[in-house]
Amino acid sequence: MLAFGTPEKQILIKPIFAQWIKSVHGKTSYGFDVLLSSMNGPSFNAGRSIWLSSWLNVVNENSNSLFLKIGPGDFLVQHAIALGLHTTILILVKGALDTRSSKLIPDKKDFGYSFPCDGPGQGGT
Missing domain, CATH: 1.20.5 (Single alpha-helices involved in coiled-coils or other helix-helix interfaces)
Structure with a gap:
């Protein structure tokens, strides 16, 4: 939020819960190591063969407007x-x-x- 029109007094509230939710679904750019964003987890290994094979590529590429960083x-x-x-x-x-x-x-x-x-x-x- 911007205080009195001066950017140096701005308080940035990071949406940590929303970032965690996106990480659970495979977004790796937030640094959470959970479910589909964890390279060592069983859900990551099972997901590559069961679900859409290119899901993680689509989620993590920067040109897709649905999965931009929050x-x-x-x-x-x-x-x-x-x-x-x-x-x-x-x-x-x-x-x-x-x-x-x-x-x-x-x-x-x-x-x-x-x-x-x-x-x-x-x-x-």
């Missing part, structure tokens, strides 16, 4: 998208619960759904 910018973008999705779903669910009647729940008024701070006229205290 950096701090990707970390921030993924969190921004997740925040937007969660906020949208929260607004939609809250709107569905707070309306008087809807096509999804036409008899909602009979359930007695209310908040304790609504006041005595609306089922609260």
